[in-house]
Amino acid sequence: MFDVIIVGAGVIGSSIARNLSKYKLSILVLEKENDVGDGASGANSAIIHSGYDPKPGTLKAEMNVKGNPLLYKACSELDVEALRIGSITLANNDEEIEVLKDLAKRSEENGVEYQLLDHDELLKIEPNITKQVKMGLLAPTAGIINPFELVVALMENAIDNGVELKLNQEVIDIKKNDDSFTVFTKDNNYQAKYIINASGVYSDKVSEMVNPKFFTVNPRRGEYFVLDHFDNNFIKHTLFNVPTSKGKGVLVSPTTHFNYLVGPSSDFINDKDSVATVKEILDEVKFNAKRLVDNVPYQYQIRVFSGVRAVSDNNDFIIEETSKRFINVAGIQSPGLASSQAIALKVEDIFIDSYQELFGEVGKNENFNPRRRPLIRLNKKTIEERRELIKKDPKLGRIICRCEQISEGEVLDVLNRSCPPHTIKGVKKRCRPGFGKCQGGFCEPLVMKILQDYYGLDKTEIDYGKKGTYITLCKTKNE
Numbered sequence: 001m002f003d004v005i006i007v008g009a010g011v012i013g014s015s016i017a018r019n020l021s022k023y024k025l026s027i028l029v030l031e032k033e034n035d036v037g038d039g040a041s042g043a044n045s046a047i048i049h050s051g052y053d054p055k056p057g058t059l060k061a062e063m064n065v066k067g068n069p070l071l072y073k074a075c076s077e078l079d080v081e082a083l084r085i086g087s088i089t090l091a092n093n094d095e096e097i098e099v100l101k102d103l104a105k106r107s108e109e110n111g112v113e114y115q116l117l118d119h120d121e122l123l124k125i126e127p128n129i130t131k132q133v134k135m136g137l138l139a140p141t142a143g144i145i146n147p148f149e150l151v152v153a154l155m156e157n158a159i160d161n162g163v164e165l166k167l168n169q170e171v172i173d174i175k176k177n178d179d180s181f182t183v184f185t186k187d188n189n190y191q192a193k194y195i196i197n198a199s200g201v202y203s204d205k206v207s208e209m210v211n212p213k214f215f216t217v218n219p220r221r222g223e224y225f226v227l228d229h230f231d232n233n234f235i236k237h238t239l240f241n242v243p244t245s246k247g248k249g250v251l252v253s254p255t256t257h258f259n260y261l262v263g264p265s266s267d268f269i270n271d272k273d274s275v276a277t278v279k280e281i282l283d284e285v286k287f288n289a290k291r292l293v294d295n296v297p298y299q300y301q302i303r304v305f306s307g308v309r310a311v312s313d314n315n316d317f318i319i320e321e322t323s324k325r326f327i328n329v330a331g332i333q334s335p336g337l338a339s340s341q342a343i344a345l346k347v348e349d350i351f352i353d354s355y356q357e358l359f360g361e362v363g364k365n366e367n368f369n370p371r372r373r374p375l376i377r378l379n380k381k382t383i384e385e386r387r388e389l390i391k392k393d394p395k396l397g398r399i400i401c402r403c404e405q406i407s408e409g410e411v412l413d414v415l416n417r418s419c420p421p422h423t424i425k426g427v428k429k430r431c432r433p434g435f436g437k438c439q440g441g442f443c444e445p446l447v448m449k450i451l452q453d454y455y456g457l458d459k460t461e462i463d464y465g466k467k468g469t470y471i472t473l474c475k476t477k478n479e
């Protein structure tokens with residue numbers, strides 16, 4: 001019997017698992033996919049929002065404002081890339097200036113630092129923005145993060161502190177017993193005193209396994225362009241359109257590796273799992289991005305992708321003990337990433353209060369360590385530092401990803417951690433081979449070979465990402 005089962009290993013489930021690992025508790029995380037962070041947490045804008053945008057008084061506003069500094073702290077403990085570059089929301093006409101003034105008022109109500117800048121001030125700090133710009137709202141505490149690294153690091157640290165993770169375990173039913181739950185997956189069942197539902201876009205369905213229906217999660221897709229890194233100074237802040245009823249609007253932003261993101265769109269869809277991209281929608285993204293930057297250099301485009309937001313009916317986060325020992329953490333749409341550490345703290349409080357009332361004092365995990373072993377990050381080292389490292393481990397001298405300069409030794413390092421990858425995409429998320437201009441054209445076969453050797457598998461058994469997304473179907477020639 002586990003003390004608690006967390007359903008879903010996105011940024012929310014992983015953050016909660018890490019927070020609860022500070023206590024003497026047996027914690028199991030069940031994830032339906034073959035890796036952590038493959039839902040919304042791995043397909044978003046990667047912005048650490050400052051918190052000026054959510055409506056004052058909502059849970060979103062409270063969690064975002066509290067979560068912003070907590071996320072920077074978690075990143076420094078876990079060696080996750082995050083840069084506090086600030087965001088600027090741009091207004092190009094009088095109507096948009098009015099919205100910006102309302103946002104300034106919201107910033108004050110939410111207690112978020114901001115500054116209003118005029119046309120000249122804006123062009124001085126961001127020379128490549130549209131010359132149409134009239135006013136901008138600078139939020140200096142906003143930042144950018146590597147979201148893939150974040151989820152892996154949170155879960156790796158949680159596992160190092162005693163949490164158990166089971167992948168490929170889709171929760172299909174939950175039975176409430178007198179003082180426990182039985183959680184059913186296709187091939188197993190598990191017992192727990194508490195359930196924490198952090199299943200993202202499926203959180204309404206998982207809640208309904210135990211509770212009467214009281215909310216719906218509607219999937220709203222966002223589509224993006226990714227540009228290669230061509231100039232680290234092209235845009236220095238995250239640039240936003242003024243928000244509309246559809247959300248925060250399109251942004252143009254550097255990533256932590258100085259690629260550029262352009263997007264997202266915002267459209268309700270019927271299929272919770274659909275991460276397709278549509279030409280007409282991407283054309284609309286381009287049109288809206290023009291209101292931020294006149295000449296986005298799309299000749300550097302290397303990829304398009306999409307992610308699905310989990311939008312609840314009341315458009316706010318749902319964080320509560322809905323029924324005895326069943327905690328819903330649902331409808332966590334944007335700014336869920338930025339709010340993740342505040343959400344985990346709130347869930348920790350709800351859980352510990354409730355648990356102690358029923359089962360007595362929970363002890364502290366004396367061995368809890370908030371840090372994880374830093375990644376190698378060879379491409380950020382000086383030549384001398386690289387030489388020293390390669391002397392100790394020659395595999396660090398074998399570059400397998402030419403675009404991003406990633407070595408075989410770094411792939412082996414992530415394989416030897418407590419939340420290792422099993423797929424090519426899993427390796428890519430952890431140490432970046434395949435993120436560059438060739439999009440895996442050169443490095444994928446090499447990553448595949450490393451995975452084969454490490455796990456003792458046949459080529460045909462290696463998936464690109466989700467189960468069944470194999471790359472080779474059968475052997476050819478003399479193999």
Ligand SMILES: Cc1cc2nc3c(=O)[nH]c(=O)nc-3n(C[C@H](O)[C@H](O)[C@H](O)COP(=O)(O)OP(=O)(O)OC[C@H]3O[C@@H](n4cnc5c(N)ncnc54)[C@H](O)[C@@H]3O)c2cc1C
Nearest residue numbers: 008010012032039040041045047171200222335336337338
């Ligand atoms: C387009 C887009 C842009 C965004 N931009 C930002 C941004 O810039 N900044 C920001 O702060 N936020 C942003 N967000 C929001 C943020 O990404 C989400 O709020 C956050 O990732 C939600 O995390 P989660 O763990 O709740 O959900 P998810 O990451 O979706 O995780 C849920 C997990 O549950 C698993 N699961 C589902 N059902 C089951 C089941 N039955 N059994 C077992 N496992 C199950 C899923 O496989 C998944 O891994 C954006 C979101 C999108 C889609």
